[in-house]
Amino acid sequence: MLILRPETATDAPAIRALTDAAFKDAPHSGGTEAAIVDALRNAGALTVSLVAVQEGVIVGHVAFSPVTIDGRSGGWFGLGPVSVESIRQRRGIGGALIREGLRRLVAMGAEGCVVLGEPAYYSRFGFVADSRLRYPGVPPEYFQRLAFTGTGPAGTDPEGEVAYHPGFGAGA
Incomplete structure (x- = not known):
């Protein structure tokens, strides 16, 4: 279950170990993902941070x-990083975490979410590239958005250059 x-x-040490292991051999990884999560946590910038637990072990x-x-x-x-234990990848754990996180953002009144990632994967959650x-x-096709309300910071459809929290510079 x-x-x-x-x-x-x-949970922080287990999340760090999981994230390090999940991105260890990923071709797109800079090897800084665990440091990014730690930096976001330390800055109080983890708006939503969810874990997936199976048999008492954090697996995502x-x-x-x-x-x-x-x-x-x-x-x-x-959105990101997303980490799933390597032996449990491709079993829906990452998708379940993403869907639940998006649901929580909507419930909080968020306007939208962006992700840098594989278009074929993230499109299943409704993400689309938007020039x-x-x-x-x-x-540009790897940077995608999912609007919840149809408005951006100025009260219109969002437009402009997106910047992630400075914690994304951790470990670089």
């Missing part, structure tokens, strides 16, 4: 943190 719940203070984690669009905050969040939102240095 899979249990999804918010992380607790005692997802983080959502605030982003800015053209330097303005306004209810938009970034009006830009993240420098990456192919």
Whole structure:
């Protein structure tokens, strides 16, 4: 049985170990994902941080943190990192964490979420590439958004350059 719940203070070491292991051999990894999660936690910027637990062991984690669009905050969040124990990947754990995290953002009144990742994977959650939102240095099709309310920080459809929390610079 899979249990999804918010992380607790005692989960941090297990989340770090899981994240390090999950990204160890990933071709797109910079090896900084665990440091990013720690930095977000230390800055109080983990808006939603969920763990997946099976048989008393943390087997997955997802983080959502605030982003800015053209330097303005306004209810938009970034998804990631998402970590699942390697022997349990491709079994729906990551998807369950993402869906629950998105549900919680909507319940909080968030306006939307962005993700940098594989379009074929994230499109199943409703994410789409949108040329009006830009993240420098990456192919535009890999930077995607999911609007919950249809408005951005200025009260219109979101447009501009997206910046993640400074914690994403951790370990770089």
